[in-house]
Amino acid sequence: EIVLTQSPATLSLSPGERATLSCRASQSVSSYLAWYQQKPGQAPRLLIYDASNRATGIPARFSGSGSGTDFTLTISSLEPEDFAVYYCQQRSNWPPIVYTFGQGTKLEIK
Amino acid sequence: QVQLVQSGAEVKKPGASVKVSCKASGYTFTGYYMHWVRQAPGQGLEWMGRINPNSGGTNYAQKFQGRVTMTRDTSISTAYMELSRLRSDDTAVYYCAREAPGLYGDYDYWGQGTLVTVSS
Numbered sequence: 040e041i042v043l044t045q046s047p048a049t050l051s052l053s054p055g056e057r058a059t060l061s062c063r064a065s066q067s068v069s070s071y072l073a074w075y076q077q078k079p080g081q082a083p084r085l086l087i088y089d090a091s092n093r094a095t096g097i098p099a100r101f102s103g104s105g106s107g108t109d110f111t112l113t114i115s116s117l118e119p120e121d122f123a124v125y126y127c128q129q130r131s132n133w134p135p136i137v138y139t140f141g142q143g144t145k146l147e148i149k
Numbered sequence: 150q151v152q153l154v155q156s157g158a159e160v161k162k163p164g165a166s167v168k169v170s171c172k173a174s175g176y177t178f179t180g181y182y183m184h185w186v187r188q189a190p191g192q193g194l195e196w197m198g199r200i201n202p203n204s205g206g207t208n209y210a211q212k213f214q215g216r217v218t219m220t221r222d223t224s225i226s227t228a229y230m231e232l233s234r235l236r237s238d239d240t241a242v243y244y245c246a247r248e249a250p251g252l253y254g255d256y257d258y259w260g261q262g263t264l265v266t267v268s269s
Contacts, residue, residue: 071252071253073254073256075256082246082259082261082262083194085249085256085257088253088257089253089255094257095257128194130255136199137196138199140193140195141193143194
């Protein structure tokens with residue numbers, strides 16, 4: 040089973056700064072990787088799918104990159120509403136069908 | 150607009166079962182896989198399984214095999230997740246999530262979550 044490891048666990052930055060979040064897979068997941076944002080008391084929200092495609096309505100300051108085993112979510116200039124927990128997620132490309140989440144990165148205000 | 154509306158919070162005793170519903174609207178229910186994901190207090194997201202609402206076919210995470218049953222009622226566009234032999238560590242918010250169109254395996258719409266508390 041593929042394991043997704045996110046780093047760092049916590050990232051402390053100020054509004055206006057650039058955020059770089061990492062997700063590493065234990066084996067190749069091609070480009071089938073998604074990123075979600077979750078705020079307290081809310082369901083996750085899809086940000087990025089297929090590693091680099093922004094979901095509908097997601098601001099351009101969010102971007103994703105990577106393929107194979109190493110992926111990055113970049114927020115170019117942090118807005119106050121961006122401070123949240125971010126998860127990466129992948130779906131296995133072959134049986135057994137398994138969907139996996141990373142353990143999350145908490146982006147907090149410095 | 151697409152909406153997934155889940156049933157309300159539940160409190161159960163250890164050993165009991167819980168059944169959570171997820172009513173879909175705003176799209177063709179049978180056209181998209183429905184998944185169930187849970188989140189224990191202060192913890193991350195955990196995939197439980199998925200159901201094909203068209204065929205009723207299911208895939209479950211190995212961890213939940215034998216304890217989870219996912220079903221659907223196409224006449225009312227509702228998916229269900231039943232978890233049996235509940236333990237205290239099953240206390241979590243349970244989400245339904247629609248798998249997005251395409252082959253990428255991501256979730257474009259989520260329910261609001263249902264808190265299940267397991268306590269004696």
